[in-house]
Amino acid sequence: MHNKKIFKDKENFPTKEKMHPKWRSHGREVEITKRYFNFLHRLLRKSVGRKWNDVYSELKEIFIKNNHLEMFTEEYVSRFICINPIYKNGEIYGNSRNVYAQTKLSNDDLYVNSDGIITAHKTMTYKQIVRKNEQEKLDLVAKHNGFIADGLWFAQRNGVWYIADVVKQQIVPTIKHVYDIALKAHVPTEVLAPKYKHAYGYTGSSVDYGFRRGIRNLHIIEHNKHTDPVNVAGANVAINKRICCSKILKKHGLVNDIVEDKKGPGFYTKSDWNGRSFVEYRY
DSSP states (O other), X not given: OOOGXXXXXXXXXXXXXXXXXXXXXXXXXXXXXXXXXXXXXXHHHHTTTSBHXXXXXXXXXXXXXXHHHHHTHHHHHTTTEESSOEEETTEEEEOSSOTTSOEEOOTTOEEEOTTSBEEEOXXXXXXXXXXHHHHHHHHHHHHHHOEEETTEEEEEETTEEEEEEEEEOOEEEEEEEEEETTTTEEEEEEEEEESSOOTTOSOEEEEEEEEETTEEEEEEEEOOTTTOGGGSTTOEEEEEEEEOOHHHHHHHTOOOOOOSSTTSSEEEEEEOTTSOEEEEEEO
């Protein structure tokens, strides 16, 4: 029998011990040491990529030697692996850390996928999330502004594709009524202004996040008339907007979105408190 004083020195700990954890039974209560949980954790980690049914059968064979352990097998195993994950909006939720609450799986959490395979959940790093968000913003701006092909300007609004003729912008003199402080009246004045007005409104410049009515949206920030690139001499500008016919849609591989609910995903035009309109993309 080991002397208790020896165990005060960690270097004198025994180098070999039994694999079966120490436990005490007090009626129906069973105390499992930390080594028992480590054993389960290591076994499940080594089983990544295997079928859950096969691994569970092996666990039952190990635990069936002791009736107390067999009764609590599922309860203990559920602390380390999510057997029935829930998929929401591209995210995986489970109970790997808390058996009483459904939370989003963290990095390296174990779960059983739809094919019954034990899988380690991998989450994106902070840099990957930043790159994804930036690319998402660029894609939304590009989708809002549209593209030019075959001399036509394509743009999608509320799920419908439109086309417009493309011409070069011209800066021409025009008569504009400007308020004269001395005369206290609007006086006709000749000024230089763009000849054509962009058929799709102001083009988008960037994207910003915002919350409206409890919904997280991406707002397309548009150029104003003074900074819009289409108002520069020689820039391409769209005129004569019309709905794109099916023949042209098929030629360019475009499809109109079928939006049954007007509150569904898509671009929406909103008015701010100061009267300035903006476009937002709602998921």
